[in-house]
Amino acid sequence: MHELAVTESILKIALENAQKVDAKQITSINLLIGQMASIVDDSIQFYWDILSEGTIALGATLNIKRIPTEMHCFDCGHIFSPGPDSFDCPTCNSIRVQIIQGDEMRVESIDVE
Numbered sequence: 001m002h003e004l005a006v007t008e009s010i011l012k013i014a015l016e017n018a019q020k021v022d023a024k025q026i027t028s029i030n031l032l033i034g035q036m037a038s039i040v041d042d043s044i045q046f047y048w049d050i051l052s053e054g055t056i057a058l059g060a061t062l063n064i065k066r067i068p069t070e071m072h073c074f075d076c077g078h079i080f081s082p083g084p085d086s087f088d089c090p091t092c093n094s095i096r097v098q099i100i101q102g103d104e105m106r107v108e109s110i111d112v113e
Contacts, residue, residue, distance in 0.1 A: 003043035006105065010044070010062075011051050013107050018056060023112035028061040030109045034102035035069045069102030 010029065018026050033039050041064050052058045072079050073089035074096040080089065088095055 002038075003040060004047050006039060007044050007047035007051055010107060011048070011055070011057060014057050014060070014110050015055060017110050018112050021112060024056065025113045026057040026060045026110060027113055028063055028111040029057075029107060030063045030065070030111075032065050032067055032104065032106050032108045034067045034104045036099060036103040037105045039105060065108070067102055067104060070100050071097045072100045073097050 010031070014026050014029055031044075033041075044064070045062055048060075048062055052060065069082055070079055071082055071087060071089075073092060073094050075094040076089060076092040078089055078091040079100070080091070083090075087097055089097055
């Protein structure tokens with residue numbers, strides 16, 4: 001359900017930036033979403049179709065690029081991509097790790113006419 005709030009924010013960002021350049025139409029929005037961001041692409045699209053009605057963003061394409069997860073091990077310093085079943089460091093088996101990439105969500109660019 002948090003996709004509704006996320007989509008509202010995306011629309012707000014797009015409209016504010018389009019207004020700054022006096023755009024007549026928003027044609028596409030390019031999003032970067034980390035694999036660990038817990039955001040469902042189809043839900044964003046669903047809410048987008050509803051929320052963008054009556055705005056210059058209606059019909060804009062949402063292009064979603066997923067960012068792979070990377071983790072840093074505090075014990076040995078290794079940077080790695082976690083496996084499907086474990087976040088343990090593959091070098092030293094430590095569980096003292098931190099996500100350094102893959103939980104972000106941002107608007108990368110907005111295409112307008």
